[in-house]
Amino acid sequence: MRTARLLVAAATATVLTACSGGGSVDGAPGGSGVRDPYFPKAGNGGYDIGHYDLTLAFDPDAGHLDGTATITARASRDLSVFNLDLKGLEVEKVTVEGRDARFNRAGQELTVRPARELGDGETFRTTVRYSGEPVTVTDPDGSEEGWLPTEDGAVGLGQPTGSMAWFPGSHHPSDKATYDLRVTVPKGLGAVSNGELADETTRDGRTTFTWHTAEPMSSHVVTVAVGDWETDRSTTGDGLPVYTAVDPQQAEASRAVLKRIPEVMEWAQENFGPYPFSSTGAIVDRVEDAGYALETQNRPYFPGAPDTVLLVHELAHQWYGNSVSPKTWRDMWLNEGFATYAEWLWEEDEGGDTAQETFEALYDGTYYPDEDANASIWAFPPADPPGAEDISASPVYQRGAMVLHKIRRTVGDDAFLALLRGWAGAHRHGNADTGDFTAYVEKSAPDEDFTQIWEDWLYGDGRPENS
The missing domain is CATH 1.10.390.10 (Neutral Protease Domain 2)
Incomplete structure (x- = not known):
């Protein structure tokens, strides 16, 4: 749900120039966009992404993000050139199958020319190293998404294409993938994302949180919420893990409604069928941190304590919008x-x-x-x-x-x-x-x-x- 939603449409056409090593190859380029009727440059043609492995380090005081994205994809045609969506941030290096690749930036398009042509049906890995201050995107309807600074950190919200503000990819709901995401933040802060928390380690004054999402996920419902959280782990009556993260200022106001998550999940499964994911929960931030709630996969995001009806709305999206996503x-x-x-x-x-x-x-x-x-x-x-x-x-x-x-x-x-x-x-x-x-x-x-x-x-x- 976004009560006033939507994102930026097109970007300028991409023209490839040599920016770092690699030689020329012959073959066809992938498409720069999937020609969505409202966001024609969103997503990319010529391949399907299967998995994202994201390693992020965020400094809230400086607003600075360091990232490495390793993207596993399968070519759907012979590819000499392909595109990724990335808005803002500085790209430092791109490799394809471990070899340096030439790349170019134009608008939201990161165009990559691998050192050798990729064959139709070939599975390949692309690694992008990038850094900078992520941008906040203002949508055509005036709402904001992308990377939103908050009082004690930041939150990444992506509907419809704002996730390209903090990691490169094919940012259209038609290209779903699984995710591993590691986020390093100053000790004392937490980093909450989708799926299940696989690991949490602290070293040299910084804590790394590792999240794993095994079910396919569209990039517009990926989130990372960095801040001071009160977290709680429990299960529903049928054993489904429930993970909630609440800003301390919203803890008291949220307590009663969040206790109803198991009840709402039981009701939803009676009406909508088996739950399509491996955990549920919620993220509750401060009221002023975002202008809308969003159905981020596994655990919806709320700016301030939700009422029960809003909780129902966002959890229903896990079936309708997240599992069954729009073409x-x-x-x-x-x-x-x-x-x-x-x-x-x-x-x-x-x-x-x-x-x-x-x-x-x-x-x-x-x-x-x-x-x-x-x-x-x-x-x-x-x-x-x-x-x-x-x-x-x-x-x-x-x-x-x-x-x-x-x-x-x-x-x-x-x-x-x-x-x-x-x-x-x-x-x-x-x-x-x-x-x-x-x-x-x-x-x-x-x-x-x-x-x-x-x-x-x-x-x-x-x-x-x-x-």
């Missing part, structure tokens, strides 16, 4: 519409408003106290935001959830629950777009006609008739 940023409603509808289901099951009552309040314009906020729901269809600045706007969330409710009313409660679970299972650890979803719904309920829902509610302009 492009046009498909953002598949993240936010599902997580918003999870809020409706939770409220319904907790004895609050039913999903039907929430739907009616949104449709009738009585949901928000502000008239403009109610009108904004109908600004554009959820499956087709007008631009990058709109992918986290109200229609993507609320009208996206209304689409799901219309499906529920059409197929019935039991079939809808089966659909929620089946969709999460069918695309577990993968990517999907709106066309995949509509086809799945139609296949799941072949006797129903969804034409009006797709045409009027999913793709239609304005406020549809509510028949």
